[in-house]
Amino acid sequence: MSASSVEVRDLVIEYASGGYAVRPIDGLDLDAAPGELVVLLGPSGCGKTSLLSVLGGILRPTSGSVRVGGVAVESLRGAALAEYRKQTVGFVFQAFNLIPSLNARENVAMPLLMAGVKRSRALERADRLLDRVGLADRARHKPSKLSGGQQQRVAVARGLAADPAVLLADEPTANLDYIQAEGIISLLRDLRADGRSIVVSSHDDRLVPIADRVVHLVPEFREDEQPPHLEEFAAGSVVFEQGARGELVYVIRSGTVEIIRQLADGGVEQLATLGPDDYFGELGPLLGFPRSATARAVSDLQLMAYSVQDFREQVLGSARAASNGHTKPVPVVPS
Numbered sequence: 066m067s068a069s070s071v072e073v074r075d076l077v078i079e080y081a082s083g084g085y086a087v088r089p090i091d092g093l094d095l096d097a098a099p100g101e102l103v104v105l106l107g108p109s110g111c112g113k114t115s116l117l118s119v120l121g122g123i124l125r126p127t128s129g130s131v132r133v134g135g136v137a138v139e140s141l142r143g144a145a146l147a148e149y150r151k152q153t154v155g156f157v158f159q160a161f162n163l164i165p166s167l168n169a170r171e172n173v174a175m176p177l178l179m180a181g182v183k184r185s186r187a188l189e190r191a192d193r194l195l196d197r198v199g200l201a202d203r204a205r206h207k208p209s210k211l212s213g214g215q216q217q218r219v220a221v222a223r224g225l226a227a228d229p230a231v232l233l234a235d236e237p238t239a240n241l242d243y244i245q246a247e248g249i250i251s252l253l254r255d256l257r258a259d260g261r262s263i264v265v266s267s268h269d270d271r272l273v274p275i276a277d278r279v280v281h282l283v284p285e286f287r288e289d290e291q292p293p294h295l296e297e298f299a300a301g302s303v304v305f306e307q308g309a310r311g312e313l314v315y316v317i318r319s320g321t322v323e324i325i326r327q328l329a330d331g332g333v334e335q336l337a338t339l340g341p342d343d344y345f346g347e348l349g350p351l352l353g354f355p356r357s358a359t360a361r362a363v364s365d366l367q368l369m370a371y372s373v374q375d376f377r378e379q380v381l382g383s384a385r386a387a388s389n390g391h392t393k394p395v396p397v398v399p400s
């Protein structure tokens with residue numbers, strides 16, 4: 066293992082999904098020094114697995130640079146890429162992914178055997194790694210005879226088989242109860258001492274206390290919420306862009322807005338045209354998702370902009386209170 070560090074700059078990962086473009090990672094910077102444990106934190110769907118796949122050389126990013134130990138991962142091809150995946154990075158998955166018919170030491174030895182290491186040497190190294198993760202006495206057990214926490218320890222040992230500079234763990238504690246999760250967390254913390262960079266993803270914040278660095282994949286919104294206010298847009302200008310993060314919900318005072326979705330092929334799909342008293346942009350902020358469509362002013366536009374909280378209380382609340390009368394039907398549009 067050579068001393069190595071992770072350096073990601075301006076990373077973009079975009080997928081074409083159901084005909085439109087999804088951009089879970091958009092302009093991310095990330096650093097991990099040797100011996101540092103970095104936690105990638107964010108809810109389901111925010112791009113944790115995508116990011117780890119890029120670091121592991123499994124997924125090619127849309128743009129940006131990924132350096133691991135000075136190697137430009139995004140430009141590796143063919144044999145060099147295969148070598149990178151085998152030697153430089155090790156993987157640990159949420160679901161352990163052990164081979165049921167092999168015992169613990171055979172599972173750990175598997176990547177070495179596949180790389181052509183002699184069986185006796187591979188098994189010897191597997192025994193040392195199982196000792197390192199505290200499972201020396203379970204080396205000859207099949208996965209079905211091990212607890213979830215023990216299986217994940219075997220998977221960590223397997224991830225270390227090739228002595229990688231960087232260990233990538235994708236939600237390694239998500240399938241474990243908190244006692245077993247604690248065991249895996251303290252194991253990952255111990256492994257820093259070997260001088261490896263460890264990058265762990267998680268959707269909950271239990272891992273935060275042990276992290277040397279936390280990367281929030283969904284930016285946390287500002288605490289100082291803006292009070293409801295008037296915003297004006299000239300005809301043709303954009304209120305918000307698909308994929309952007311936003312915290313405001315809009316109610317139209319005057320003018321017309323079109324809601325359009327940008328398609329993966331570069332085209333656009335018109336989803337709705339809205340006028341006075343219609344509102345839009347509520348789902349993204351409510352759910353903590355990026356905007357799922359672009360909103361553009363068709364004519365000169367006056368909008369009342371609300372925080373989610375104010376929108377709930379002042380717009381939805383008053384619509385509900387008045388719903389015995391004749392309120393305008395609430396448009397359901399993507400936001």
Ligand SMILES: Nc1ncnc2c1ncn2[C@@H]1O[C@H](COP(=O)(O)OP(=O)(O)O)[C@@H](O)[C@H]1O
Pocket residue numbers: 080081082087089107108109110111112113114115116
């Ligand atoms: N192969 C793919 N094709 C299209 N969309 C994808 C693909 N993989 C992931 N996505 C989308 O990218 C987003 C991020 O996914 P993922 O990286 O798995 O997030 P996480 O691991 O944080 O749950 C999700 O919206 C997901 O639906």
Ligand SMILES: [Mg+2]
Pocket residue numbers: 113114115235
């Ligand atoms: Mg995932």
